[in-house]
Amino acid sequence: MSKLFPVQEIGSLAKPKWRTKGLRQQLSSQDLSDAEEWAEKLAIQDFHDRAKNILKTSDDRERAKGVLELSTLYGLRLFETAGIDNDGVGGEQQRIEMYEHVIKGVQGMNLLGHVHSFDYKYFNKGVAQSKISRKHPVYVPEFLDVKKYAHRAVKVPITGPYTLVDWSFSGYYIQKQQTSSPKARKIEAKREFLLDIVEQIIRPEIRDLVNAGASWIQIDEPAVTTHPEPQEMELFVEAWNETVKGFSCKFSDHTCYPSEIGYKVLAEYAPKLDKCDHLA
Template sequence: MTNRPADNRDQFRPEGHDNDNFLLTTVVGSYKKPKWLDRARELFEDEDTNFGTEEWEEAKDDAARLITEEHERSGLDVVVDGEMRRKEMVEYFAHRIDGYEFNGRVKVWGHNYFDKPSVVDEVEYGEQWLVDEFEFTDEVASRPVKVPITGPYTLANWTFNEAYEDDEALAYDLAELVNEEIEQLVDAGARYIQIDEPALATTPDDHAIVGECLERIVADIPEEVRIGVHVCYGDYSRIYPEILDYPVDEIDLELTNGNYEQIDVFTDPEFTLDLALGVVDNHTAEVETVKEIKENIKQGFKVVPPEQLTISPDCGLKLLPREIAYQKMENMVQAAREVEAELDAGEIDVPVAGETASADD
């Protein structure tokens, strides 16, 4: 078993941070694309226009720069570029992995479709996936950059498997490729990697497969590189406490949308990893007040002490209008800073590990 978690949080603490306590603030990843970027994609895909590769690359660069700066303006400690270069979380990677092919779109829900890929041959690592994206974002950002990457279990589970005996074998091969990509990212300077595994919540009995995938992913990754896993939407009691055995530093969970009804799941046994807690709902356009978010943050203290708590939205914000998403982020950061100050002043009682009393009792 790989030894995690590691003490790698303080590298993301801003210089001159006002409070002694530090609640790391970040986002899960995706963000609403500017309307002009969607229009640029349409022009690029239209053979009757003169909007070529050079113009398309410039448009994506401009969008990535814009959203990175928007994240920084909100006050986040760790930023991403809003995944401006990605259209969909599986499709993007499948286009870059040898062994995948596309045969047309499938319906997901309502009138929403995506190009669900097929694995038709043994998967192999070809071109780099995210290194250029990270290097660009890291250059334009003045704050640390997190890299979200779709995990191997989800890549396998949300794919038509036409080449492997089962999805488990496919997931393990994909895990080796994810490991190779992360090694490339680390060489480029990345220090915060988030593995997205939403499929775990839909088939939670396979948590052992995800654990084995993670073992392969983090092999030889230095401990100073922070590794998190994002899991959203599901009955967490079916994967807890097993996820505590994952060789990662942080588990990122969606809990706001369910009004924290599952928070007590994580109090017994003691939560030994860092917790990235969703404190704003990505499914509603109603902007939570700073006061409301502060109460949500305190829910996290039922599970971990402040030094193990990361603050983020429930999930990616790409379905929300940009102005709403920005206000949620800005209020989230303000709430975190106010809770830090109240912790410094001794105004918040943090329960002892293993207790389930309310953080503000």
């Protein structure tokens, strides 16, 4: 992109009703009437063939796959029609929610239940019960689907390590600390947990994406500006720099929902972020 201020797709779109229902149960022609109307607006040429396959299949997995592919295609064409300067991943139609989507792929994490995030949003908070490791790839299957339909290079948003750790209970990592000070124990546990997330989860995800052809990774870190204390910001910088080390792709940061001084503090620390092409 050569524009000074490109118009970017940042992340998620609201999920249409037929996408949400179609993952849980059989759809009817009436359910897809809204999709048919938008197919004409977005020039989805093979909508009727796709809809026919979704409606006739009795296999839950096949139906879910068809629904997710179609909603991803709609997201991509919507952004293109709107004149956005980059292709994202179709509005993250294949993701549950930015935190849970990743944590479900982490061995050693246990989801405890939903807690309030912001506005009317909730997320399923997890706890580290043992040293973590990766169960399976999280982002590559979605990226491979997107690649089939994208007309331009794709920017892949991923949830950053600082946010994943900050929104989790440290559990195992707290219990293994030996220092007597509760405050020192907490910060050391967070740092160890953070670097494990980087090494065991995030870097392998980026490596797989790059190997599959991804050239731009957006790291989403909404949690960072809720902790503008210097010690927390240094943890964020350390985790970022460990995350991007050795990769040749483009990186950018997306941070939202700051405290009153959040963006000001982020601006102060941004020059310390290696390979960070821009902030959004």
